Amino acid sequence: MAVLEDVTSPAAAGLRPRRASQRERWQRRLPLLPALIYTIVVTQVPFLVTLWYSFQNYFWNQPGGATWAGVANYKEVFTDPNFRAALVRSVTMTAIAVIVAMFLGVLLALLLDRKFLGRGVVRTLLITPFLIMPAAAALIWSGPMLDPNFGLLNWLLEPFGVHHVAWLTTHAYGSVIVVMVWEWTPFMTLIVLAGLQGQAQDILEAAKVDGASAWATFRELTLPHLRPYIELGILLGSIYLVNVFDQVRLMTNGGPGTSTTTLPFYLYQQLDYAFNVGGTAAAGVVTVILTIIIASFALRMFARVFQFEEAK
């Protein structure tokens, strides 16, 4: 696989006369502008309106429109223990789901990297969970799969001494994570598999000839090669998984109690049950700020993924 270095090529940097450089800069910007302007308009206008609403008292189940509330909504957000609890729950559930999915993804990628009969079919079977509508997956899991009295899982595990376990009652937290992992492992598998297939075969051969064990080869050669892929999978997976809430809504409705109430689900309750448009907006703004702070740190750590470092 070709490895292109960081693209601030030396030629472009300082060797051209200034006038052409100005024109050249605009020539480079031009192709970017449509996408950039589009994104700014379509995402930032709603964000600013959200920001505006975060300072308003606006409830959909009350007559009269929005009235100025100052920072009251933000005070609510910061003093609400449920918001904090939901935030923490989101972070931990996402972290667990992402790590487990990536771990399985690596294992499955290693499996799919080997030649065996019907490998193409198995690969197809393995990516199907990622293609199914998430709402459908959540409903199928909560009903036909995990139901304590009729679920397939209980029937499959019966020979092992499992009797009518109410998965979504006694193991709600774990069940939701299992479904999240089931859906996103194919995504991780594909990313890691891509990396595996890009490995230089001759180096691996050389290692084998040298007498290295499979584990040593994996640890010293494959794993470092896979590192950027794994990091990318974790980044993308986290961004998508932290926002997912269909599973919670359709499987446990945040319960039992509030044990599976993640942040998106908590916001959804605020909006669709308390009809609190202003409060939800404020919570959203706080979430964005926190996410940006965390993401900035994370990206600094994973700089190699994005080649944010200057070319050496």
Place this chain on the structure above:
Amino acid sequence: MTSTRFRKRRLAAAACVAVAVTAVAACSSGGSSGGGNSASSGNNSSTGTVTVAVVSNPLITGQMIPLTQSVFEKENPGITVKFATYTEGDLRAAIEKDVSTHSNSFNAIMIGPYEAPLFAKNGWLDDLSKNYIASDPSYDASDLLSPVAKSLSYNGDLYAVPFYGESSMLYYNKSMLAAAGITMPEHPTWTEVAAAAAKLNQPGKVAGICLRGLAGWGDNMASLDTVINTYGGEWYDSSWKAQLTSPADEQAVNFYVNLLKNDGESGASNDSFNQLLTLYGQGKCAMWYDSTVAATSLATTYPSVYSQTGYAFAPVDKTTSSGWLWSWSLGIPQGVSNQSAAWKFVSWATSKQYDTLVAQKYGWSAVPPGSRTSLYNNPNYQKAAGAFAGITLQSINGTDPDHPTLNPVPYVGIQYVDIPQFETLGLQVGQQIAGAIAGTESVTQALQNSQGYASVYTPSELSGGN
């Protein structure tokens, strides 16, 4: 890093769109009407497109929608009816958004006695009595069951008309009871029912009694509220102080939770009507306390268990009746377009003639129950649905949402509290109860948390709704 450059870019973008934002913001606080989907102009047009928001339910998706296409639209060639079908939670959110922002997406909405008085008070619904029923005697509004009609009225006028109504009652499997040597009286007490459940319970095979446990004010709280009421408890006392940790409430909730734990179905905290219907219909429950409309579902889906089913009134303790009252009803939002066409549809779907149409196509026992007395006086219906028709009618007529509890309370509603805050409060408390049922917290803890949720509001906030 590049955070300063990044922030500057953000600032620039913000400045560029500030004008647009101000414009949008200036418009949005007014809540004036926006675009709609009306095909013709004018409020009183009796042709055009009527968009109806409905809840997903076999009586609607399996009957109302096909009949609308095959009968109503043919009889009214100028009117096209479009249905937007939602789950209950999504329906409320969609409707609330629509009426509150006057977006006129819906010409008719399906609501219940929880929303109807609240919307009417906010001026969000058409007064159906004054605007339509007064000039249309053939509609025969006096035929509507009076508790149902009363619960959909505000200041004496109907603001929604019922499509079907329900109360709650006890179903039991006659052969299982006979085998255990139990006879069920027609008006049982909860003590009797609990004793029977203990005898009937076969762990791992058949649950003594099946009850709702899924978190939600229309799910577990519906059943639990009736138990709280009949044990002498309530949500708020006359001065709007929350009562969820009162001795009566605590006794009722303990009773419910323990009954489920000892003799109820496993995994109850995930079960509501749908799951329990499946369980009971397949012989996994000896008894089942739930909506009267389940009888209609049993008759169509599980005929063998249906033929063995006996019925009893909702069990009581300190009160003489305890069944809940609900009806899915159709209303017309204020100021929407094509109102006459909307009324044509609404009146058609809730009329006596509609009942006959359903009977012709699907049989008398499948007719939507609980809205009109004429249905219950009809000999055909008595023949086909005789097993449950009488007790359904009596259950509904025995309800009094204005006085749901032993002690006087400042609110209306048997299995709900008719305040805007209840939509979220009911869910929060329902979640706590589900936790207690699941065993992840104690009943005391659940009730303390619930009391906290209910006490967040000041009496003026709560009664401002009344």
Place this chain on the structure above:
Amino acid sequence: MTATEAPVTAPRRGRRIREVSGLAGWTVLGWVVGIAFFIPVLWMVITAFKPESAAETWPPKFTFSPTLSEFRLVFSGMGPYIEHSAIATIGSTVVVLVLGLPAAYALSIRPVRKWRDTLFFFISTKMLPIVAAIGPLYVIALKTHLLDSIWLLIILYAAMNLPLAVWMLRSFMLEVPGEMLEAARLDGAGRVREITEVIMPVVLPGLVSTALICVIFAWNELFLALNLTVTNAATMPMFLISSVPQEGLYIAHLSAAATVASVPVIIVGWIAQRSLVRGLAMGAIK
């Protein structure tokens, strides 16, 4: 894997036996894992052929007389929904590619100076939970008369997928060998020839996989559609969720609806999964 006929010497035979049993072992393991992952989907499809009263039973029924009644109901009801889904998906994906390709070009081959900021900005647009913004979005859609319009979905889905597409397309473009670009430049090729002869052939598989991922996310999107459309732009996920009644049986019907709703994406995904692997491979990580 074909076994070659080798002269039967003892060490050779031993190694062959190890190879064959290794192959058998991996095959068994692979199939077990594949089927384990696929079981919920398989169960869903099986349940779609059951009548409602037999959809959930104990023990679960594997033999039953299949019926197409649920599928018939689904097919009769889904017409407008699947049409809206198709328009929104294809439309938004086209917009994403039209906007994303030049943007990726401007972030890789002839990059702008602030490419890091731009990339971070794109990904930062995904950090606002959509739940928090849906109220304001509803009001904006109302004021701009876009409520319940398919255009609204196209616009929003494109904005939803554009960041991921820009990231991915950029990485594929970084794959283009610098030497080929240099050679084309020295040859006197203008921008157009550079694009068509050098860049596109290399990027094409990556383009396919990016489009595929955008199609998957747009087709399966539920929350925006549910909140911002009513009947004129309602999509398949809404059709699916509307089959869950508050008082009634629904498992068989839901399974049928879910099967039908997922089929288009599954077919597309299966056919394209080779390119999906290569696409993701080629360089999301550069």
